[in-house]
Structures are given as structure tokens and as C-alpha cells.
Amino acid sequence: MNGWSHHLIIAPILIPLVAAAILVVIDERQRVTKAMVSLVSMLLLLTVAFILFRIESGPNGYEGVYLLGNWSAPFGIVLVLDGLSALMLLLTASVAIAALVYSLARWHAMGAHFHSMFQLLLMGVNGAFLTGDLFNLFVFFEVMLAASYGLLLHGSGQLRVKAGMHYIAVNLAAALLFLIGVSLIYGTAGTLNMADLAARIPDMEADRRMLMEAGAGVLGIAFLIKAGMWPLCFWLPTAYSAASAPVAGVFAILSKLGIYVILRLTMLLFDSGPSAGFGSTVLLYGGMATLIFGTIGILASQALGRLAGFSVLVSSGTLLMVLGINDGAVSSGALLYLVSSTLTISAFFMLIELVERSQDAGANVLAVTMEAYGDADEDEPEEGDGVTMPGTMAILGTCFAMCGILLSGLPPLSGFIAKFAMLSAMMGTGAIGVPPTAPVWTLIILVILSGVAALISMTRVGIRTFWTSLEGVVPRVLVIEIVPVMFLLALTLFLTVQANSAMQYMDTTIRTLSNPNLYIDAVRNATVVPGVDDGTGEGY
Amino acid sequence: MEIILSIAIGVMTSCGVWLILRPRTYQVIIGLSLLSYAVNLFIFSVGGVKTNVPPILSEGGGHDVLADPVPQALVLTAIVIGFATTALFLVVLLASRGMTGTDHVDGRGEKR
Numbered sequence: 001m002n003g004w005s006h007h008l009i010i011a012p013i014l015i016p017l018v019a020a021a022i023l024v025v026i027d028e029r030q031r032v033t034k035a036m037v038s039l040v041s042m043l044l045l046l047t048v049a050f051i052l053f054r055i056e057s058g059p060n061g062y063e064g065v066y067l068l069g070n071w072s073a074p075f076g077i078v079l080v081l082d083g084l085s086a087l088m089l090l091l092t093a094s095v096a097i098a099a100l101v102y103s104l105a106r107w108h109a110m111g112a113h114f115h116s117m118f119q120l121l122l123m124g125v126n127g128a129f130l131t132g133d134l135f136n137l138f139v140f141f142e143v144m145l146a147a148s149y150g151l152l153l154h155g156s157g158q159l160r161v162k163a164g165m166h167y168i169a170v171n172l173a174a175a176l177l178f179l180i181g182v183s184l185i186y187g188t189a190g191t192l193n194m195a196d197l198a199a200r201i202p203d204m205e206a207d208r209r210m211l212m213e214a215g216a217g218v219l220g221i222a223f224l225i226k227a228g229m230w231p232l233c234f235w236l237p238t239a240y241s242a243a244s245a246p247v248a249g250v251f252a253i254l255s256k257l258g259i260y261v262i263l264r265l266t267m268l269l270f271d272s273g274p275s276a277g278f279g280s281t282v283l284l285y286g287g288m289a290t291l292i293f294g295t296i297g298i299l300a301s302q303a304l305g306r307l308a309g310f311s312v313l314v315s316s317g318t319l320l321m322v323l324g325i326n327d328g329a330v331s332s333g334a335l336l337y338l339v340s341s342t343l344t345i346s347a348f349f350m351l352i353e354l355v356e357r358s359q360d361a362g363a364n365v366l367a368v369t370m371e372a373y374g375d376a377d378e379d380e381p382e383e384g385d386g387v388t389m390p391g392t393m394a395i396l397g398t399c400f401a402m403c404g405i406l407l408s409g410l411p412p413l414s415g416f417i418a419k420f421a422m423l424s425a426m427m428g429t430g431a432i433g434v435p436p437t438a439p440v441w442t443l444i445i446l447v448i449l450s451g452v453a454a455l456i457s458m459t460r461v462g463i464r465t466f467w468t469s470l471e472g473v474v475p476r477v478l479v480i481e482i483v484p485v486m487f488l489l490a491l492t493l494f495l496t497v498q499a500n501s502a503m504q505y506m507d508t509t510i511r512t513l514s515n516p517n518l519y520i521d522a523v524r525n526a527t528v529v530p531g532v533d534d535g536t537g538e539g540y
Numbered sequence: 541m542e543i544i545l546s547i548a549i550g551v552m553t554s555c556g557v558w559l560i561l562r563p564r565t566y567q568v569i570i571g572l573s574l575l576s577y578a579v580n581l582f583i584f585s586v587g588g589v590k591t592n593v594p595p596i597l598s599e600g601g602g603h604d605v606l607a608d609p610v611p612q613a614l615v616l617t618a619i620v621i622g623f624a625t626t627a628l629f630l631v632v633l634l635a636s637r638g639m640t641g642t643d644h645v646d647g648r649g650e651k652r
Contacts, residue, residue: 183579
């Protein structure tokens with residue numbers, strides 16, 4: 001990576017920032033202009049993410065290190081692009097563009113500043129994926145959280161305000177834990193640069209190491225709250241099911257952000273030395289508890305929104321367990337699972353709203369659930385204008401069935417391939433070749449059971465919605481609402497067809513991650529651009 | 541000096557934790573504020589407690605006459621972000637009070 005393409009690394013942060021700044025000053029009544037600015041920014045973002053992904057998946061693709069302000073590594077803040085962050089950027093851009101297009105049908109007009117908050121959310125998420133500095137990670141995390149508070153409340157209503165209040169309180173407490181963790185790490189290791197930190201940890205003295213590990217543990221809790229590990233997850237299904245459909249769709253990526261940071265930090269900081277494997281037991285058993293909780297939740301939920309919320313927990317639980325095992329072959333399967341499940345859950349959240357339009361509100365069991373968890377929305381958005389989809393029920397049914405197959409991990413779609421890759425590696429037919437131990441057997445059984453539970457639940461809901469609905473009310477679904485859902489599901493189809501090259505990419509990514517020296521050297525050897533202003537007043 | 545600082549942080553943290561577990565929204569927000577004060581002091585103290593020392597290197601001065609400037613920069617950022625998010629939380633709290641007619645965190649409780 002050289003020349004102009006080097007500056008592309010910072011583009012995923014700058015594009016949404018500039019777009020958000022433009023969007024804030026445009027009057028709220030100029031909806032078309034706002035939508036266009038937002039859409040152009042998203043298309044640019046998708047293009048940049050795709051170019052970065054192509055560079056990383058190329059033959060000689062490795063770490064692009066971007067020195068902000070032209071300061072060399074441990075002193076200035078760095079942005080680091082590697083296989084994992086490029087993958088997450090592309091995933092974020094794909095999910096976000098689908099959610100944005102979906103929101104243009106009606107949701108974006110339901111309150112003020114939807115587009116600005118949406119862009120700022122993307123800026124925070126992209127920044128968190130790219131940054132190589134712990135405190136900078138905190139700042140991007142807060143940008144993302146502040147925007148997500150606003151987005152969760154978008155559309156207002158009593159249910160959202162209540163869920164939003166819980167969400168904000170939990171995340172404010174998590175942010176404070178984040179700060180405690182970061183400052184403990186700085187106090188003991190004397191650095192906040194991730195690469196520098198990774199280089200220093202193996203040589204730390206015992207008493208300092210203990211405090212540093214305490215700090216890392218506190219920091220980990222902040223991310224586990226975001227990822228929704230049991231028992232830190234009770235806010236998640238309520239908040240996600242209360243959010244408006246496009247917002248919930250893009251929130252699917254936020255819980256994966258927690259997983260991403262844990263994956264990045266454990267593989268980078270606790271790879272070797274006396275602290276090796278720190279926290280993996282907590283991740284393993286916490287992940288199991290999350291998976292059990294999510295599975296029970298899926299079986300118990302009657303409202304579709306909560307079903308999707310618990311699916312997020314199942315996905316998080318599976319990923320956390322795999323991180324706890326910390327085995328290369330299993331992890332690359334888990335990365336594929338991460339991509340596939342994010343796309344599925346995002347599509348599912350958006351599909352739910354379309355499906356529920358056909359149901360008579362408050363006529364069935366749903367009302368009971370609504371009463372138990374808060375009052376139903378009083379003001380649903382009015383019907384938007386635009387082209388209606390022909391053959392609505394058939395298309396909705398097909399999309400729903402695809403979501404069911406993907407969530408339960410049945411063949412032939414990518415959900416199955418990802419689970420198969422993970423399970424075969426765990427059973428020892430994969431790369432490790434050792435018979436599984438007792439916790440691994442438990443894990444295999446839990447993953448399979450969660451798939452069965454998802455299948456039962458989705459079948460039950462599917463029968464109730466599509467087969468036995470007596471009223472025969474066909475919901476009015478616009479083309480721009482169903483196309484994003486189909487786009488996300490088409491991406492999972494693409495993942496299925498291209499499973500081989502996808503798995504190769506995941507393998508390479510995990511292999512690079514499991515050698516932290518590559519990351520450390522790349523950051524340390526990054527050189528400042530010569531001839532640019534170095535503080536002496538010369539240059540340029 | 542260190543002992544006073546630690547006691548202050550400890551007292552504020554324990555009060556804050558107790559308050560955010562209370563059922564009234566006003567108590568929760570005061571608890572969160574107290575916690576953020578405690579955390580800010582904590583960040584400030586990880587650089588080592590020193591008095592009458594500037595956070596810049598002077599000519600001929602060594603490390604012992606230097607207060608670590610990084611925690612000071614961190615705490616400034618944390619204060620600003622904490623202030624903004626607490627203000628936002630206050631707005632949501634007022635909205636919830638207006639919509640449910642009660643200041644219980646779950647919107648339950650008797651209306652007043």
C-alpha cells in the first residue's frame with residue numbers, strides 16, 4: 001500500500017464525519033436532499049471498504065499503518081488496517097447501506113436528525129475497528145454509543161424511551177468500567193498503544209502484571225456488556241426489539257463490535273508469556289451460559305422482535321465460547337459465522353417489521369408479551385408512498401424461510417457452512433486432529449441444540465404468520481423496503497457459493513492474528529512521511 | 541495525600557454504586573455522576589500523585605520533576621464525554637417522567 005491508496009485507511013472515518021456535518025446543517029424539511037447526501041456517503045463508504053478489502057485479500061496484503069498527525073508509533077495515535085478490520089469494515093458498510101435504504105421508505109422521517117446520527121454511528125464503529133490505541137478506542141466507542149442512544153430513541157414512544165433509559169444507564173456504567181480498565185493498564189504498562197502494550201506485557205514484573213491483568217479484566221467487562229455475555233445481557237433483547245427496524249438492523253453490528261475488540265485484544269496481548277490465555281476460561285463458560293440463556297429465550301419468546309434479540313445472544317454466546325477455546329481452525333470458522341450471523345440477524349430485524357404489518361395488532365399472544373414488557377407503541381408511522389411489491393406474501397415467506405434456515409444452521413446456506421467449519425474443527429477432523437475434551441463436547445452439543453431451538457421457534461412463528469393467518473390481510477410492502485432484506489440475504493447466498501475463498505480469507509486472517517509480532521513490527525516500523533512539517537517550521 | 545485521594549475515590553464509588561441500584565431515576569443519575577467523578581479522580585491518580593510539578597519537561601529537569609501529562613489529557617477527554625452523555629441521559633429521564641407519570645426506572649410504581 002503506497003501513494004494515495006494509503007490515505008484510504010482514514011476514509012471510513014472521514015466520509016461519515018463530513019456527511020454528518022453536512023447533514024446537521026441541512027433543514028429537516030429537505031428530506032430528499034438529506035437522503036441523497038446520506039446515500040452518497042454510504043456508497044462512497046461501501047466503495048472504500050471494498051477497495052480496502054481487496055487490498056487486504058490480495059497476495060501481498062498486510063497491515064496498512066496510518067500515523068495520525070505524522071507522529072511515530074508509541075507517541076501518536078495510529079490507525080491499523082489488517083485482514084480482520086478490513087472484513088469488519090466491509091460488513092459494517094453492507095449492513096448499514098441496507099438499513100439506510102430501508103429507512104428511506106418511512107422511518108427516516110419519524111424524528112429529527114436520523115441521518116446525522118446514522119452517519120456518526122458509522123464513524124464511531126469504523127473508527128473502533130481501525131484504531132490501534134486503547135484510549136482512542138474509548139473515544140470512538142463513545143461516539144458510537146452517543147449516536148446509538150439517539151437512534152434507539154428514534155421514533156419515540158413510551159416503550160422506546162423506557163428501553164432507551166435502561167440502555168443508556170447500562171452503557172454509561174460500562175463506559176466508566178472502560179475508563180477504569182484503560183487507566184489501570186496505562187498506570188502499570190505506561191502505554192496505551194496496543195502494539196507497544198503487546199510488546200511490553202511479556203516482560204512485566206509480577207506485581208505490576210497482577211494490576212495490569214485486573215485492568216484488562218475490567219476493560220473486558222465493558223466489551224462483554226456490549227457483546228451481551230450472560231449475566232450482562234438482560235438489557236439487550238428489550239433494547240433491540242424496541243428499536244425501530246432499520247436501527248435494530250444496524251445495531252446487529254454493535255454487539256459484534258464487542259466481540260471484535262475482545263478477539264483483537266486477547267489475540268494481541270495475551271498470546272504468549274506468563275499472561276497467555278488470560279480470560280479464556282471466563283469467555284468459554286460465559287459463552288456457554290449466554291448460549292443457554294439465548295436458546296431458552298428463543299424458545300420462550302412469542303414476539304418476533306424478542307426472538308431476534310435472543311438470536312443476537314445466541315450468536316454472541318457461540319462466538320465467545322469459540323474465543324474461549326482459542327484454536328486457529330475453530331476461530332476461522334467462527335469468523336465466517338460472525339459474518340453470516342450478522343447479515344442474517346440484520347435482515348431478520350428488518351423483515352420482522354414487514355411481516356408484522358399483516359398481523360392484527362394486539363389480537364394474539366403478542367399482546368400478553370407486550371403487556372409484560374411495557375406498553376405497545378401508540379403511534380405507528382403512517383403508510384409511505386412508493387411502489388408496492390407484487391407477490392408480497394410469497395417474497396416475505398421466502399425471506400423468512402431463508403432467515404430460519406440461516407439462524408438454525410441448516411444446509412445449504414452459509415449458516416450451515418460456518419457451523420460445520422467450527423464443529424468439524426472442534427471434533428478434531430479439522431486442523432487440530434486431537435479428540436475433543438469434555439468442555440468442547442458440551443460446546444458442540446450446545447451449538448447443535450441452539451440450532452434446533454432456533455428451528456423450532458422459527459417454524460412455530462412461520463406457521464402462525466404465513467399459514468394460519470385467517471384474515472388474509474396482505475401487508476403493504478414497498479420495493480425499497482424488501483430489496484435491502486433481499487440484498488443482505490443475497491450476500492449470505494454469495495458467501496455460500498464462494499465458501500471456499502471466504503474460508504481461505506478467514507484462515508489467513510486468523511493466522512496473521514495469531515502471530516502478534518507481525519502487528520507489533522508493522523506499527524513500530526511505520527515511518528513518518530519525510531519532508532512534511534516536523535515542528536521546525538520547515539517542510540512543504 | 542495518597543490516602544486522602546484513595547478514601548475520596550472509594551467513598552464516591554461506593555455511594556455511586558449504591559445509588560445506581562436504586563429504583564428512582566434521579567438517584568440513578570446522581571449515582572452515575574458520583575461514579576464518573578470517582579473514575580475521573582482515579583484516572584488522574586494513575587500518573588502518580590505529585591504536587592507543584594509542571595506537566596512539561598523543563599531544561600535540565602529529570603523525570604522526578606515531571607507530572608505525567610497523559611492522564612491529565614485522558615481525564616479531560618473523559619470529563620467532556622461523561623458530561624455530554626449524562627446531559628443526554630437527563631433528557632431521556634425527563635421524557636420518561638413525562639410519558640409514564642412516574643420516576644420509577646421501569647415506569648411502574650404508583651403515579652404521582
